[in-house]
């Protein structure tokens with residue numbers, strides 16, 4: 595009997611976000627493969643999980659570590675894979691081990707839980723029917739701008755991870771490539787003490803991005819096809835209101851995007867709000 599590789603999500607800040615199942619799987623695993631044994635050791639202590647055997651597994655040692663982990667799984671050991679925060683394999687190491695386990699005929703099971711992208715999306719107020727997880731863009735300005743330009747036509751809500759010191763540059767490049775009027779959200783320090791969801795258009799967030807500290811997920815509303823005239827006004831207004839813009843800002847932005855007067859846009863905002871209530 596081979597063992598099972600469990601892909602276990604851990605909290606992204608608030609320890610209460612560990613699941614009961616994750617606790618059980620971590621307590622009963624023979625080995626826990628983790629990015630940083632010290633970090634995971636600390637986390638397990640806080641969660642009151644008696645430290646099982648911790649094995650370091652990260653992008654730089656994956657090729658070396660995989661054979662030993664697969665051997666252990668084939669010998670019947672249960673292995674839990676975790677990353678420093680959130681869901682393994684989502685902008686984190688894990689994929690190569692998961693693939694190797696599948697190729698070896700080992701069962702791979704997800705133990706779902708916190709993920710910064712999903713936590714940000716569900717509270718952002720941008721459309722959730724279709725979304726695209728982009729993750730980290732290139733750290734180099736030229737490549738980042740090209741990547742953003744390639745996303746300009748995407749109709750779905752876009753979700754990015756970014757390091758705190760590049761948020762301002764990201765917003766400026768995104769406003770340039772996607773348009774200042776796009777609704778956007780900075781989701782900062784999710785589930786932590788200084789959690790903040792900052793909503794506005796890309797232009798507004800460039801002008802006032804708030805605290806430039808802490809972990810962030812950036813979300814941008816998708817492109818709206820053919821937003822050119824009064825016929826599209828109500829769709830634009832609904833999108834802006836859904837993005838959390840207050841009525842006056844939504845009217846200003848809708849007027850800019852559709853070319854109608856501010857008064858007409860404001861009337862459409864009021865009509866949409868009445869319709870919704």
Ligand code: SAM
Nearest residue numbers: 606680681686709710755756783784809810811
């Ligand atoms: N595997 C993780 C997950 O499931 O979300 C993501 C790991 S990735 C290396 C780290 C990035 O996730 C950060 O740079 C940030 O963009 C985002 N992130 C992680 N925790 C966060 C939090 N509490 N608040 C906002 N963003 C967070």
